[in-house]
Amino acid sequence: PLRALIFDVDGTLAETEEAHRMAFNDSFDNAGLGWHWSREDYRRLLKTTGGKERIRAFLAESGKSDAGLDIAALHAAKTRRYVEILESGGLALREGVEALMVAARGAGMRLAIATTTSRPNVEALCRCCWGKPAAELFDVIAAGDEVATKKPAPDVYALALERLGLPAGEVLALEDSRNGVLSAQRAGIAVLVTPSVYTAGEDFAGAEIVASLAPGDLPSRIRDALSVGA
Ligand code: XBP
Ligand code: MG
Known part of the structure; x- marks a missing residue:
């Protein structure tokens, strides 16, 4: 599950x-x-x-x-x-992010972050896009300044798994870059990748590529797990 x-x-x-x-x-x-x-x-x-x-x-x-x-x-x-x-504002969430988080919550899932950037930048983004602190939005936050080696090394995903107390097979990573895909894969985690402006065209071998995280773009097995329609 x-x-x-x-x-x-x-x-x-x-x-x-x-x-x-x-x-x-x-x-x-x-x-x-x-x-x-x-x-x-x-x-x-x-x-x-x-x-x-x-x-x-x-x-x-x-x-x-x-x-x-x-x-x-x-x-x-x-x-x-x-x-x-x-x-100073002006940065918006990517399409589908909010809906995916709401659906995952509704299906009883937990939400986590595994990022290369540092905690202050995660806080700034959550304030900017949700007007809330990161801890109100995510159960677990694993940041680049907490691990010895950044992506594409698995460390930050391994830390997120440890804090979630879950095995790799029970989570899904959402990524936009080759380095991120490699990091998750090296931690044994399946990845759904939505290429971004700077990462379009990268090699995402082994990951499932979607145009966006909007319900209609998600693979049907993920939609089923989340109980959302297309
Ligand atoms: C994002 C990055 C980061 C930011 C800047 O990678 O590579 O370095 O560009 O972060 P990912 P700093 O999305 O794969 O986590 O806070 O280190 O400057
Ligand atoms: Mg990224």
Whole structure:
């Protein structure tokens, strides 16, 4: 039986990556670094999950030195800026997310999060999209800053399972990226993937791909488990 849904955050609950990109660029400007990540740069850099890891990947690919650069402080400033951007509003849930959560609750399932981003950003998104704290919406939250290794490693999904107290076979992961799919699969969890603006066209081998999480787009076995019609 399906007892819980585990949601990825960035790209799955909402299209957050442009807000992340803006927060990176604003914090680079404020630090006087003279760096700017275009959409094209960001698509490539997104393959490295985690903001601090992404900054390091950028330094490596552009042959820049990290001497004198406090990556943790730069990334902390990026998180503060991201939270500010979300507080100014304008970010909506992706189609079908709210309906899926309501249906899952109605079917007695629990809801969890497994994300690469950090807890403050999850809180900011929940405030922005629901006007509620994350703990009122999700029973379990496993975030990137709580695990040793980020997606595509299984750690964050394994942590979500541990906190749910459920075996991998009784949950379903909802993802938008190849790294997320790999992370869930490596934790033994089946994945439903809804590609997002930055991840469309990635290789989602082994996962079931849906256009959106709206009831009409869900596989019939999931609709049956949730008792929702098309
Ligand atoms: C999302 C990410 C994150 C965000 C920024 O991956 O890769 O790095 O872009 O997060 P996923 P930070 O949706 O697979 O969890 O808070 O680390 O900057
Ligand atoms: Mg994602």
